[in-house]
Amino acid sequence: xxxxxxxxxxxxxxxxxxxxxxxxxxxxxxxxxxxxxxxxxxxxxxxxxxxxxxxxxxxxxxxxxxxxxxxxxxxxxxxxxxxxxxxxxxxxxxxxxxxxxxxxxxxxxxxxxxxxxxxxxxxxxxxxxxxxxxxxxxxxxxxxxxxxxxxxxxxxxxxxxxxxxxxxxxxxxxxxxxxxxxxxxxxxxxxxxxxxxxxxxxx
Amino acid sequence: xxxxxxxxxxxxxxxxxxxxxxxxxxxxxxxxxxxxxxxxxxxxxxxxxxxxxxxxxxxxxxxxxxxxxxxxxxxxxxxxxxxxxxxxxxxxxxxxxxxxxxxxxxxxxxxxxxxxxxxxxxxxxxxxxxxxxxxxxxxxxxxxxxxxxxxxxxxxxxxxxxxxxxxxxxxxxxxxxxxxxxxxxxxxxxxxxxxxxxxxxxxxxxxxxxxxxxx
Numbered sequence: 298x299x300x301x302x303x304x305x306x307x308x309x310x311x312x313x314x315x316x317x318x319x320x321x322x323x324x325x326x327x328x329x330x331x332x333x334x335x336x337x338x339x340x341x342x343x344x345x346x347x348x349x350x351x352x353x354x355x356x357x358x359x360x361x362x363x364x365x366x367x368x369x370x371x372x373x374x375x376x377x378x379x380x381x382x383x384x385x386x387x388x389x390x391x392x393x394x395x396x397x398x399x400x401x402x403x404x405x406x407x408x409x410x411x412x413x414x415x416x417x418x419x420x421x422x423x424x425x426x427x428x429x430x431x432x433x434x435x436x437x438x439x440x441x442x443x444x445x446x447x448x449x450x451x452x453x454x455x456x457x458x459x460x461x462x463x464x465x466x467x468x469x470x471x472x473x474x475x476x477x478x479x480x481x482x483x484x485x486x487x488x489x490x491x492x493x494x495x496x497x498x499x500x
Numbered sequence: 501x502x503x504x505x506x507x508x509x510x511x512x513x514x515x516x517x518x519x520x521x522x523x524x525x526x527x528x529x530x531x532x533x534x535x536x537x538x539x540x541x542x543x544x545x546x547x548x549x550x551x552x553x554x555x556x557x558x559x560x561x562x563x564x565x566x567x568x569x570x571x572x573x574x575x576x577x578x579x580x581x582x583x584x585x586x587x588x589x590x591x592x593x594x595x596x597x598x599x600x601x602x603x604x605x606x607x608x609x610x611x612x613x614x615x616x617x618x619x620x621x622x623x624x625x626x627x628x629x630x631x632x633x634x635x636x637x638x639x640x641x642x643x644x645x646x647x648x649x650x651x652x653x654x655x656x657x658x659x660x661x662x663x664x665x666x667x668x669x670x671x672x673x674x675x676x677x678x679x680x681x682x683x684x685x686x687x688x689x690x691x692x693x694x695x696x697x698x699x700x701x702x703x704x705x706x707x708x709x710x711x712x713x714x715x
Contacts, residue, residue, distance in 0.1 A: 299533070299538070299540075301538055301539075301540050303533070303538065303539065306539040306540070306542075306543045306612075307539060307612045307613075308612070309543065309546065310539060310542055310543060310546050310608050310609075310611055310612040311608070311609060311612030311613065313546050313549070313550065313605075313608050314605045314606065314607065314608025314609030314610070314611070314612055315605065315609055316605065317601055317602070317604050317605025317608065318601075318602050318605030318606055318609055319605070320598075320601055320602075320605070321598045321599065321600070321601035321602025321603070321604070321605055322598065322602050323598070324585075324594055324595070324597055324598025324601065324602075325594075325595050325598035325599055325602065326598075327585050327586050327594060327598070328586065328591040328592075328594035328595035328598060329591070329595060331586075334585075334586040337585060337586070338583070338584075341582065341583045341585075342583055345579060345580075345583050348579075362564065362565060362567055364565075366561045366562075366564045366565035367561075367565045369557070369561045370558055370561045370562045370565060373554045373555075373557050373558040373561065374558060376550070376554045377551050377554050377555065377558070380547040380548075380550050380551045380554070381547075381551070383543065383547050384543070384544050384547045384548075387540040387543055387544060388538075388540050439530060440526075444530070451638060453641045453645070453655075454641050454642060454644065454645035455638070455641075455642060456642045456645075456691065456694075456695075457623060457632075457634045457638050457639060457642055457695060458623055458694055458695045458696070461623055461625060461632040461634075462625075465625060465627060465630050465632075468630065478629050479629070480527065480530075480629045480630070481629065481630045481631070482527075482530055482531070482534060482630075482631045482632075482633065483630065483631070483632045483633070484534060484632075484633045484634075484635075485623075485632065485633070485634045485635065485638050486634075486635040486637075486638065487635045487637035487638050487641075491638075
């Protein structure tokens, strides 16, 4: 329901995991297989000499330090910034508005209905039910379209399809009030509150 | 799962694409998000790990760039030690360190590759703009109730396990009161068909040969 970039997450985690796995396996092989040690000496020695030459060729005139260090520092700052941006993308998507549309009626203008209207109305309608241990309603923004997420925690033994049908009727009533159909996700779940509560015996 | 990934790739991660089919969001995508675990927490851990390494590298390279002595280790010295690696460290320490790094890498890699399904089923409702997702635990407790009523036993004598494609109902009958497998199976299957889950699981009923006394 949130706009977490799931495909990007998979790719970036996969890249990091593959790199760490490769480094770890290389270290284990270095510790156990002597032949890998000789290969590593020739390969990394050559790489290190090449790197040294680059550093020697990029010195500040008249000073021992290379300006590559500054470039490296800048690159690392950019990398840290990208990581912060990546974290900031996680779990976004809550929204405040259920309806935000231009209404070209008798009095033209924008109509905006807060998500709190749906949240309060549905929560109030669900609060009195004896077969529910808890209910939460939240408004999300799914690619520019407001949608509701209703999370229900029924007591033991409640038939989920009957509960879903009744809640769908409530949503239909809400749609009639709001004046347009709202996409809804109903999640019927179990949690600590349902596990330790008594069973509902009447239904 | 793979075609879903392709869908998301085509749509572009995190972009505000124009809503498909008018003013309706793609409910298939919403349901997929809800039945598969999010990698948000793992991503944050990975990002913090990379940020920590980058911050250390930044510190050392900045210190080097202005010609000050290094904080922990001179980059030159560190590189030389890495080049000479099997020497200079005990093989046990090196192997253990490598194994730990490989394990962390495997954790991230598996998190990226595995489908990450949650123990949830989709409930087919007739309404296209309403999606219903149910935890397997809730399905199990509803099926246990109908099995209990059909077998006429107490709640403690019924155990139901719901997995993606299978429902296993275990009934321990009261001693001296026979329970017919057919009746329990019929009751559970009727309840299950009313739910119309996706994917539809198969029901298996086991009546225990040992009874419960005094229930």
